Amino acid sequence: MDLTRATITEIAAALDAGSLASTDLVEHTLRETGRLEPEVHAFLHVRDRESLLREAKESDAARRSGGVTSPLAGIPVAIKDNICTIGTPTTAGSRILEGFQSAYDATVIEKLKAAGALILGKCNLDEFAMGSSTENSAYGPTTNPWDPARVPGGSSGGSAAAVAAGMAFTALGSDTGGSIRQPAALTGVVGLKPTYGTVSRRGLIAFGSSLDQIGPLARCVADAALVFDAIAGNDPRDATSADIATGSACDTLHDSIDTIRVGVPRQSWGEGLDAGVEASVRSALDQLGPAVAEITAIDLPLLEASIPAYYLVATAEASANLSRFDGVRYGLRDKQAGTLDEMYKRTRGHGFGTEVKRRILLGTHALSSGYYDAYYLRAMKVRRKIADDFARAFETCDVIALPATPTPAFPIGEQIDDPITMYRNDLYTIAANLAGLPAISIPCGLHDDTLPLGVQLMAPRFEESRLLRVASHWEAKLGTLGRPPRISANGGDAR
Amino acid sequence: MTTHYEAVIGLEVHAQLMTRTKIFCGCENRFGAPPNTLVCPVCLGMPGVLPVLNERAVELAIRAGNALGCDIRSRSVFARKNYFYPDLPKGYQISQFDQPVCEGGHVPLGDGRSIELTRIHLEEDAGKSFHPEGGGEHSLVDLNRCGVPLIEIVSEPVIRSAEDAYSYLVNLKRILEYTEVCDGNMEQGSLRCDANVSLRPVGTTTLGTKTELKNLNSFRATRLGIEAEIARQEKILTGGGTIRQETMQWDADRGVPVPMRSKEEAHDYRYFPEPDLPPLLLSQEKLRAVRDAMPELPDAKRERFQTEYGLREYDAGVLTDSAQLARFFETVVKHFPHADRAANFLMGPYLRLQKEQEGDDLLPVEPEALAQLLALEKGGAVSPAAGRQVFEAMVRTGKAPADLVKELGLEQISDDGALQTVVDEVLAANPEQVAEFLGGKEKVLGFLMGQVMKATRGKGNPGVLTPMLRASLEAKRG
Ligand SMILES: [Zn+2]
Numbered sequence: 016m017d018l019t020r021a022t023i024t025e026i027a028a029a030l031d032a033g034s035l036a037s038t039d040l041v042e043h044t045l046r047e048t049g050r051l052e053p054e055v056h057a058f059l060h061v062r063d064r065e066s067l068l069r070e071a072k073e074s075d076a077a078r079r080s081g082g083v084t085s086p087l088a089g090i091p092v093a094i095k096d097n098i099c100t101i102g103t104p105t106t107a108g109s110r111i112l113e114g115f116q117s118a119y120d121a122t123v124i125e126k127l128k129a130a131g132a133l134i135l136g137k138c139n140l141d142e143f144a145m146g147s148s149t150e151n152s153a154y155g156p157t158t159n160p161w162d163p164a165r166v167p168g169g170s171s172g173g174s175a176a177a178v179a180a181g182m183a184f185t186a187l188g189s190d191t192g193g194s195i196r197q198p199a200a201l202t203g204v205v206g207l208k209p210t211y212g213t214v215s216r217r218g219l220i221a222f223g224s225s226l227d228q229i230g231p232l233a234r235c236v237a238d239a240a241l242v243f244d245a246i247a248g249n250d251p252r253d254a255t256s257a258d259i260a261t262g263s264a265c266d267t268l269h270d271s272i273d274t275i276r277v278g279v280p281r282q283s284w285g286e287g288l289d290a291g292v293e294a295s296v297r298s299a300l301d302q303l304g305p306a307v308a309e310i311t312a313i314d315l316p317l318l319e320a321s322i323p324a325y326y327l328v329a330t331a332e333a334s335a336n337l338s339r340f341d342g343v344r345y346g347l348r349d350k351q352a353g354t355l356d357e358m359y360k361r362t363r364g365h366g367f368g369t370e371v372k373r374r375i376l377l378g379t380h381a382l383s384s385g386y387y388d389a390y391y392l393r394a395m396k397v398r399r400k401i402a403d404d405f406a407r408a409f410e411t412c413d414v415i416a417l418p419a420t421p422t423p424a425f426p427i428g429e430q431i432d433d434p435i436t437m438y439r440n441d442l443y444t445i446a447a448n449l450a451g452l453p454a455i456s457i458p459c460g461l462h463d464d465t466l467p468l469g470v471q472l473m474a475p476r477f478e479e480s481r482l483l484r485v486a487s488h489w490e491a492k493l494g495t496l497g498r499p500p501r502i503s504a505n506g507g508d509a510r
Numbered sequence: 511m512t513t514h515y516e517a518v519i520g521l522e523v524h525a526q527l528m529t530r531t532k533i534f535c536g537c538e539n540r541f542g543a544p545p546n547t548l549v550c551p552v553c554l555g556m557p558g559v560l561p562v563l564n565e566r567a568v569e570l571a572i573r574a575g576n577a578l579g580c581d582i583r584s585r586s587v588f589a590r591k592n593y594f595y596p597d598l599p600k601g602y603q604i605s606q607f608d609q610p611v612c613e614g615g616h617v618p619l620g621d622g623r624s625i626e627l628t629r630i631h632l633e634e635d636a637g638k639s640f641h642p643e644g645g646g647e648h649s650l651v652d653l654n655r656c657g658v659p660l661i662e663i664v665s666e667p668v669i670r671s672a673e674d675a676y677s678y679l680v681n682l683k684r685i686l687e688y689t690e691v692c693d694g695n696m697e698q699g700s701l702r703c704d705a706n707v708s709l710r711p712v713g714t715t716t717l718g719t720k721t722e723l724k725n726l727n728s729f730r731a732t733r734l735g736i737e738a739e740i741a742r743q744e745k746i747l748t749g750g751g752t753i754r755q756e757t758m759q760w761d762a763d764r765g766v767p768v769p770m771r772s773k774e775e776a777h778d779y780r781y782f783p784e785p786d787l788p789p790l791l792l793s794q795e796k797l798r799a800v801r802d803a804m805p806e807l808p809d810a811k812r813e814r815f816q817t818e819y820g821l822r823e824y825d826a827g828v829l830t831d832s833a834q835l836a837r838f839f840e841t842v843v844k845h846f847p848h849a850d851r852a853a854n855f856l857m858g859p860y861l862r863l864q865k866e867q868e869g870d871d872l873l874p875v876e877p878e879a880l881a882q883l884l885a886l887e888k889g890g891a892v893s894p895a896a897g898r899q900v901f902e903a904m905v906r907t908g909k910a911p912a913d914l915v916k917e918l919g920l921e922q923i924s925d926d927g928a929l930q931t932v933v934d935e936v937l938a939a940n941p942e943q944v945a946e947f948l949g950g951k952e953k954v955l956g957f958l959m960g961q962v963m964k965a966t967r968g969k970g971n972p973g974v975l976t977p978m979l980r981a982s983l984e985a986k987r988g
Contacts, residue, residue: 338601
């Protein structure tokens, strides 16, 4: 079995059959990580070999004694480093949390552990999930496994690259404005952002609390569905967690989609969309067409306005969410300061990177007396209108299809000093966060035969099953990309 | 002609709610634990934590609203109030802003007047900072209090004197205690008062520049602090000066309001809706359930004490003045079903001793123990005078009344022979008074009775002694 391409379903079957052991998975992962990490830098922390092997052995033993029911049992999972885990550092990619150890596991980690999954390590990200390239990590950028000169997208760039490079079987990311779907598209993997409130946010270091969702990055839609089923569900410790039983997405994954109506926003084909991306998405839609009831044009008139609305709401929330990093109780503290105010200023001044500071300032300004109505309140109005637009659109279609990103992966350093251009990477993904909708990005081909591209689907709230079902059928037509040829074990150059 | 000024005062009272746990986490809500022992990741503001609203805190806020005649909003919204301080772990306080849980209402002043309320909102308490003397550069923070549920009760700026502010606070505290919303302990900070004070020329209606006076940690401090602040402002205004809008701190030791660091004033709290908590929706059923579980209010209790226990209006008023005393009385009566005697004892020896000890708190005696003492007295085992001695000993030692009666040798003497000897001795020792009595001065009887009781150390049975003394005196007429 090629462990760099195998799906979780295949691996679980082999584990059950005894032809594969969890220890093999750990060995494979550590070998590939050791080989590829110097170039890719997808991880900020990989757990030590002894612990992983011990847990893998325990998992194998449990399986032999019939104590394993979840397909995730014994499978190492990579975790974005803004998700709190006991026993490893949790840094959120920030200097201000260097070496920070969480006293508790996030709910999603508890759930993964309950399913028998092994926590492999912590993935690189844009600091506090703020960015679209993973260049904003205080610990250096992650590179795109398809082209080391290019970004993997972000902010879950480490999680996406780890899966794309075949180092991880699956990974958790978080998505506030596209941070799972955009890197998934740019690295050629599947990325799911669930409905807001479906997956507990407890233990996710908050960026935009009303927008953040944890979700899987995976090798295929079925794997994403497996992980989603494992981490979803009401959490009484998260007051924004929905108390709605959505059922298993895996169970209906292969049901027919011939009654599904697909809406494609006219606004998808606007300015800024790369011609290659457009061609690829249109071709993908052509392949989906015969399988579904119909594909129609719909309108999302405020797609463009979603960017400024998002950057006001998200930064406003972030400006408060990041206040706790004050040097008083944990994390970095500037020891030179003579007064309390100075300590705050120096700690936060040194601890936060440029983009984080930019967003704290933006958000603070948007909430300031005299500006609140014009910025925050107005953005919230736009947000409500966008949700209304979606509700109207879903009267005439069952899912919405659109590009995942306007361009393929861009070169490292190209946009880092141009935030406005950088923010436009989220053009197609943000609206789902503002409206709280589930959305998924799946690979739809290669740009110039070299760089992966993604196509995106959105569904009404809590319709993950429908979303994943359509995605799974579409994926069957489009095929998965597998690992980039350049780094494959036989013949690839890992430098 | 000199301008006369009137004060415009609004009070902001923070009351800690008597919940078992904190408002957003499962930590215990308790005063006095060692520093930083009642904490968890949530109230420490660790990365990734989320608040979960304590249902009981909501019920107590509604209860306070009901008791004060507020409108309870069916939908209220939590908001973040942003500021940096080491005792505020998240860098924001979860409070309520433009949509508080209660609006309107009033606090009675006890004389027929009442003060209107603006609102009551729910919020979390902050921790406590300590700046130890000789601590050099260091300050210490105790986060046990962090996340303790609070309601902030905000009055309209319609209070006109420090005296009325005082009554407002006394009556508000009584209602909060009565409804078991807050234990009212100002010393421990369960109940805290800030005052907004401004002056304006009598006859005008525009508000003057106000100052906020903090740290009013007792009834006395509230009265004295506001009086001093009014005087300070009046002096400035009559001297032709202007009031600066600032936050003052009441220095109780020096008896003066002191300006706080001017930095405190320039706050823009940047309130915005708390994204981690959905709006608080209160159904009619919920409101009804809270209303049904509402403890009896002071007025209702006073009336019931009159009808149920046959107490006089004045006595019922005294006994229902505090919820604690009323509860104490009812427990005594449950075990000693003679309400009149129980009431007399509480209004007499009990409250006298409480007053001597200069506390508002109940004496350290269980109501059941007092009921036992009253039963001993009623059964003739101890005289009322000796009973008072036993009671004082109970307060001192916490021992059972029956044991104390024995220990102190205070068993009532009803034996005729023994008492006759005492009477004879007293009459022999006071020939002048005996002569006066025989000359028609009845009043002397009281003095002689007192001497007899003193000679028996309060143990003589007055029911036996009174006729015996009179008979012995009459016998001397010869
Ligand atoms: Zn706590």
